[in-house]
Every structure is written in C-alpha cells, then in structure tokens.
Amino acid sequence: MNQRSCGEFVIEATGLSKAFGPATAVDGVDLxxxxxxxxxxxxxxxxxxxxxxxxxxxxxxxxSGTARVLGHDLLTEPGKVRGRISLTGQFxxxxxxxxxxxxxxxxxxxFGFRGRDAQDRAEELLxxxxxxxxxxxxVKTYSGGMRRRIxxxxxxxxAPELMFLDEPTTGLDPRSRKQVWNIVRALVNGGTTVLLxxxxxxxxxxxxxxxxxxxxxxxxxxxxxxxxxASVGTGAVHVHLAxxxxxxxxxxxxxxxxxAVHPGAEPGTLTVHIAEHGASAADQACAALQRLSQADIxxxxxxxxxxxxxxxxxxxxxxxxxxxxx
Amino acid sequence: xxxxxxxxxxxxxxxxxxxQLRTVLxxxxxxxxxxxxxxxxxxxxxxxxxxxHLPEQMIDVTAFPIMLTLMFTxxxxxxxxxxxxxxxxxxxxxxxxxxxxxxxxxxxxxxxSDVVSGVFDRFRSLSIxxxxxxxxxxxxxxxxxxxxxxxVLVLSLILGFxxxxxxxxxxxxxxxxxxxxxxxxxxxxxxxxxxxxxxxxTSLSMFVMLPLTxxxxxxxxxxxxxxxLESVVGCNPITHLTAAVRAAMQGTLTSGQTGVVLLWxxxxxxxxxxxxxxxxxxxH
Ligand SMILES: Nc1ncnc2c1ncn2[C@@H]1O[C@H](COP(=O)(O)OP(=O)(O)O)[C@@H](O)[C@H]1O
Ligand SMILES: [Mg+2]
Numbered sequence: 001m002n003q004r005s006c007g008e009f010v011i012e013a014t015g016l017s018k019a020f021g022p023a024t025a026v027d028g029v030d031l032x033x034x035x036x037x038x039x040x041x042x043x044x045x046x047x048x049x050x051x052x053x054x055x056x057x058x059x060x061x062x063x064s065g066t067a068r069v070l071g072h073d074l075l076t077e078p079g080k081v082r083g084r085i086s087l088t089g090q091f092x093x094x095x096x097x098x099x100x101x102x103x104x105x106x107x108x109x110x111f112g113f114r115g116r117d118a119q120d121r122a123e124e125l126l127x128x129x130x131x132x133x134x135x136x137x138x139v140k141t142y143s144g145g146m147r148r149r150i151x152x153x154x155x156x157x158x159a160p161e162l163m164f165l166d167e168p169t170t171g172l173d174p175r176s177r178k179q180v181w182n183i184v185r186a187l188v189n190g191g192t193t194v195l196l197x198x199x200x201x202x203x204x205x206x207x208x209x210x211x212x213x214x215x216x217x218x219x220x221x222x223x224x225x226x227x228x229x230a231s232v233g234t235g236a237v238h239v240h241l242a243x244x245x246x247x248x249x250x251x252x253x254x255x256x257x258x259x260a261v262h263p264g265a266e267p268g269t270l271t272v273h274i275a276e277h278g279a280s281a282a283d284q285a286c287a288a289l290q291r292l293s294q295a296d297i298x299x300x301x302x303x304x305x306x307x308x309x310x311x312x313x314x315x316x317x318x319x320x321x322x323x324x325x326x
Numbered sequence: 327x328x329x330x331x332x333x334x335x336x337x338x339x340x341x342x343x344x345x346q347l348r349t350v351l352x353x354x355x356x357x358x359x360x361x362x363x364x365x366x367x368x369x370x371x372x373x374x375x376x377x378x379h380l381p382e383q384m385i386d387v388t389a390f391p392i393m394l395t396l397m398f399t400x401x402x403x404x405x406x407x408x409x410x411x412x413x414x415x416x417x418x419x420x421x422x423x424x425x426x427x428x429x430x431x432x433x434x435x436x437x438x439s440d441v442v443s444g445v446f447d448r449f450r451s452l453s454i455x456x457x458x459x460x461x462x463x464x465x466x467x468x469x470x471x472x473x474x475x476x477x478v479l480v481l482s483l484i485l486g487f488x489x490x491x492x493x494x495x496x497x498x499x500x501x502x503x504x505x506x507x508x509x510x511x512x513x514x515x516x517x518x519x520x521x522x523x524x525x526x527x528t529s530l531s532m533f534v535m536l537p538l539t540x541x542x543x544x545x546x547x548x549x550x551x552x553x554x555l556e557s558v559v560g561c562n563p564i565t566h567l568t569a570a571v572r573a574a575m576q577g578t579l580t581s582g583q584t585g586v587v588l589l590w591x592x593x594x595x596x597x598x599x600x601x602x603x604x605x606x607x608x609x610h
Contacts, residue, residue: 110368111360
C-alpha cells in the first residue's frame, strides 16, 4: 500500500469554476473523492469533464473555487500535487512519432531512472501491457486498444497515489475496453485512487464506487451506482416494433399502465424504462412486452440494456443530454 | 491479437496478468528526482529521437544552407567584390550567421504544432523542472544547427574560404553562433506559444528576421552606408555577432567583442525565457 498522509479524502473540491471567454465550461463543481476508490465523472460530450480533470491535475487554473488534492492546496502547492498524481489525457498522451519503448524510457528518465534501469522499467511495463512486440514501432501505427494501453502505461512509470483517466475507453472495441477496466481494477487493488471520466453508465456502474453525473458544467447527481440507479432505474428494454406506424399506439398503451416510455432515435423504436429493482424489475420488463403482444402490436426485436446516458439525463433532468461539443 | 493469450482481457481481477501488473507497479522504489540539467538533456534526447523518426526535419538544415551559401557567394560575390575568392573571405562568416540564425525560426513553428499534442499535458503534469521541456528542445535544435554550420563551413572551404584563425578560430566562431542561436530560440519559442498556427509563426518570424539579417554587416561593410543607416546597423545584435564571428575566424577576436555578444544572449534569454515559460504554463 502507498503511504497516505491526507486522511479520508484524496480530492476535496468546492465550487470549482472555469470559463473560456463567455462560455462557462465548469460551473461550481464540488467533489469529494475518497482514498482508494474509483470515482467516475459521468457526462456527455462538452459537459466539462476534461476541464474538471485538467483543473484537478494542476494544468488549468480555476477561475474560482478551491481544491485540496492529496492534502495539498491545488493553487498554492501545485508542484507537490504533481509529484504524486498521474494524468492520462483524453487524446494521445504520449509522443505519437516515437516508439512505445522510447516513450516509456523517456518518462522513466524524467522520473530519475538512469541508463539500464530506465530501459528495464520500460521493458517491464511493455511486458505487462502486452506491448513488447509493438514496442519498437511508432505509437501512431498502434490500434486504438494498444494506444490506450501505452497511454496508461506511461502514467504508471512510477506508481501514482492518484491517477486521472480522461475517457479511457471512448472509441475502444469491447475487448480493449474490458482490458482497460481490468487495469483500473488492478490499480485500485494496488492502492491507487482512480478518478476517471466516461460517457457510459455501464462503465461507471462496473468500475466506480461513486459517480458524479455532470451536465453543462454542473454536478446534477452524485452517489454510489446503487443510489444513482435507484433514481434512474435499473435498466431499459429497447423495443423495435414490426410496424413503425404503431409506435404511438404502443407508447400510449404502455404509458397507460404506468411505465415510463420514450421514443427512440429510429422510427419504430422505443425505450421502456424499468424503475423497479431486482426480481420485480424483470417482472416489469416482461409485463411491458406482454402488454404489447396482448394488444397485437408486433415486436420485431427487443433487448435489455443499461439505460443510456441520454436516458439517465432524461430521468435526472427531464431533458436529453445535449451534445455541446464545438 | 488472439483471445487465448494470458491477457488482461479476462474479466477475472485475480488473474496472473493482473497480479503481475500489481507487482510491476510497486516493484521499484521511486528514484530521486533528477535535476534541471539531466531533465533538459532528456528533453534534448527527445528532440533528437523525433529527428530520427521524422528525418524530413533535416531538410532545412541541409538543403537550406547549401542553397544560401551558393546563392550568396556567387550572387553577391560576383556583384559586389567582382571576384568571388576575395569576397568569400569577408562573406563566409556572415553566411554562417545568416543561415543558422534563419533556421532557428523552425524552432518556433515546430514547437507550435508539438505543444498542442496531448503529450505536453503529460509533461506539464510531471513533477520536473518545467523549463527543461523548452531548454531541452533548444538543446536538441542546437544539434541541428551544428550540422547546418558544418555544411556551410565545408562548402565555404571548397569555395575558397581560408580562415586565418585556424581550427580554433573557426570553433570559437561556431560556438558563438550556436550560443546566440540558442538564446534567440527563446524569441521563437515565445512566438510558437503565442500564435495559433505554425504558418503564422513562420510569417511573423520572417518579418522579424529579414530586417535583422539584411540591415546588418553580413553582406556589406557598414562604413559604406549613409550615417543614419550605419548607426541603425550598429545597434543590431546580428551585426555584433557577425563582427565577432568574423574576428574569431580571422584570429583577432577580442574579449570585448565576445562580451557584447554574450550580453545580447543574456538579454534575449532574460527577456524571452520568462515570457515563454509564462505562456507555457498557461497554454491550453
Ligand atoms: N480551451 C478551450 N477553449 C474554449 N472552450 C473550451 C476549451 N476547452 C473546453 N472548452 C469548452 O468547454 C466546454 C466543456 O468542455 P470539456 O471540459 O472538454 O467537456 P468534456 O470533456 O466533458 O467533453 C465545452 O463547451 C467546450 O467547447
Ligand atoms: Mg473531454
């Protein structure tokens, strides 16, 4: 375990705000991240996740608000904070023109490993991240999953006490995504606190002890994934109707029996929100499908899924998440 | 990749690959934090690695000096002195200055495109002596300038340049040019961080550089100029540098000449390095 000197919280932020010109990117964010947990910031594109992470990792000075990170004041002791954190940004956080091995040796040298030790450290990380062979190729030739692994490896040349991962799995295939999840689990197991950002509820649910939902730069919900799902519902049934023209009738029918239902993006699709938990959640899902078949509304396909981020937002704010990215 | 290898892809958090990751994470004690010099040299090494992978960066320090040396020697040599071999003795140290000082401009435009890449966020979040990122880039670039200088000198020797200061004199001259280029580099790094695109960095650099190099003693003796122009040229740091390099190669360098050049260097670093660092810290 790492040495802890900061008590229960590794991050205590109050009222963090940042504006870029007239646009407010982060608007009074309060966060309390406990030692040893995985904390997820969940929000759509443009919500202010990256800006928050950049402020907490000393890269961006907040316009207002204060934060203590690992017991040090973010504004007055940024150097002390830097010595104990590691940041893996959303985009290419290693030199794309250098090889994976060169990137790791470079960082090892910057951390003070000399000569052979730097090489050995790089080799250890390449091995454990399954990049030994790819290690001698420029990073720009890597696949998405490999790129993400070298990004994360670069953040682990010396074990940090607190690791920031900005959207570590966005754009990855399912297998690479699972690899990243397991790396995060191993990190936490080894005593590192992880703050990650994501656009996926299932990712936050799988990994995080606690989640903050952020929208338009504001935290709109905060709590454990159980608490969050209690307010959002366990999941959803995505239904594709055989006849798209019957969508309105289906919506009316289901609304009549007290299930929240929203039209999907494609014609003939709709989403039934399951508010119940445990066994009764399954009952509710079955009941909804049964109602459709009793009314002779043909269902082409259906699937059970986590509520999408959009649906989380719908139930938290009453309106869908807006993609504000420029 | 195949699915059967013992990988991080398995969901079980206790699998051997993950146990190995945990071990690797804590395997080595954290070494002591390296000092400013070591850190700068590591960043210098990064610049050289980038040259290795992007060899097209060498075009400006190889083709450009060859072109400039030939062009100036024959164009000006023929027109001004009537004979190339005589004028060459006067002109070559100037061409060295002109060429190397011109190629320092590439430092700004390459930093401009480099600094927006995500890797700079990582560098900025490290607990290192932060100016090393830029000092190292300039040290790495100094290696490129050295190559440019060697090319100019070899070509000049072929064209009939016979420096009386001998090897040591030439060495001193090149050293002065490199120190000055390193110092001037801070002006370009500042512009590289200040402006939005590499193109705007290049055009503004040109705007600064052309009068600096042409309103100097590189091509003609200022004594032949009208009085007002002579005094303008006399204030130009490039004039002092060229005079010192010329003297060094003729074997007549005085400590006064060296001192003036070094003072200019200190001034450039003293003004533009802090401004660069300020921009570097707040760039996002
Ligand atoms: N450097 C910047 N200059 C201007 N606007 C920015 C900058 N960075 C972010 N923004 C704006 O701030 C808002 C939040 O952005 P960001 O923190 O990147 O969101 P997220 O990471 O959640 O997608 C967006 O509207 C974005 O356009
Ligand atoms: Mg982002």
